[in-house]
Amino acid sequence: TAPITDGIQSNHLEGLFYDDEKDILAIFYHKHNISVSQMNRYAIRKHHIQWQSRGYSNEDVIALATTPDGHILAGTEDNGVYDMSPDHLIQRCMLPMTTATSVLCDSKGRIWTGLYRHGLVDDNGNVFFKGQSPIKIIEGANGQLFVLLNGEGLWTLDCNTGAMNHIPTTNPWIM
Secondary structure, three states: OOOOOOOOOOOOEEEEEEEOOOOEEEEEEOOOOOOEEEEOOOOEEEEOOEOHHHOOOEOOEEEEEEOOOOOEEEEEOOOOEEEEOOOOOEEEEEOOOOOEEEEEEOOOOOEEEEEOOOEEEEOOOOEEOOOOOEEEEEEOOOOOEEEEEOOOEEEEEOOOOOOEEEEOOOOOOOO
């Protein structure tokens, strides 16, 4: 990376997130004192997510999502989910002092957060898959959620009834 201090780091990649409307690729790193690098065809821009009550320490981002109004939801390793306005100002911290392993804003605007060892939480505080660690959440065409649980394989969640169903796979450790 030297001498480009704001360049893409060579290792510790945690994940990628692409916003096709803004043509931005966000790259986030694992335990590397940087939160997010935004890259488009013109530049790379570094973002540090810092919260006053945490002494302005840099948060490790491990999940990203966007909302219909352009907010960015950044799931962090140690302090829940930060809700940031489109200009990257932190509006609030949701589920503080938790590890947000996944985050999704569904087609109805509901926010779903996977918490390490605490299940899947919706923005009304309902908890599904208690004690589990959702590592990925996606929404299907009919509004149901597909949830990948660490060590427990792939599941569906009917958001209307709360019914949870396992999708059999040959390996429960799929990532």
